[in-house]
Amino acid sequence: MKIASFNINGIKARAGALVDWLKEAEPDVVILQEIKSLDENFPRDLFEDLGYNVETHGQKSFNGVALLSKRPLEDVTRGLPGGAGMGRDHGDDVEARYIEATVSGEKGAIRICGLYLPNGNPVELTPEGTPVPGSKYDFKLKWFARLEARAKALLALEAPFLMAGDYNLIPQPEDAKRPEAWTEDALFRLESRTAFRRLTALGLTDALRVRNGAPGLYTFWDYQAGAFQKNDGIRIDHVLLSPQAADRLTDCQIDAHTRAKDKPSDHVPIWVELDI
């Protein structure tokens, strides 16, 4: 089963490019981020015509995630638990960043968790150097903590699952062309990397790292300053696998060539092949 994640940066602007890539890559399941669309405005017919089932969790203008799957999407849930009472006025009821569903393959089922983690910039700190409560950076770290709690709950089931999407996180220096340019950025600051390491330390496997450990593989290049032409990229889209899913991993690749096409997203797809 081929499962992909792709931050498309707006379904309206990317519908054609997404259809082209689906025809070429033929993934069984796709996790989309930044659809930037209300559910009722998502062009689901385009994907149903290609044989996909479609589930969206959208909002107007910003964020928004979706799942496409050739096999049925079962037990769909929207939103990450624990959003109530957040210090910032955009708990999970406001920002659409998380969706889950179960897909059954020939050899068993897998829980698919699709996520769009908050960017977290600008980083605001108190005079003591800790994140300002209620700031975007604080919201990012709290969202990370909620994701960790969800991962713990799923791990307790000892069944295959994966958490994939735009983590807005550079795990290590070798995941950026110019790590020195990101040291104070919310995508690479110590608190962010610590939160990601806490997540993987629970027992989740970074699929790209284990299959293709070479540095210099990126999933995002900024639109500005010819970043793609200079390969000035970062690896921030990740597929994390539960132990039961990691045992089925046979491949993991980044489709970087999509970034060179006309009107590309600033992210490119990352996919895993699982023997499920």
Add this chain to the structure above:
DNA sequence: ATGGTGGTCGAACCA
């Protein structure tokens, strides 16, 4: 380089 680019949506916000 208080810009540089792009999406959404029609001014400003987000990345």
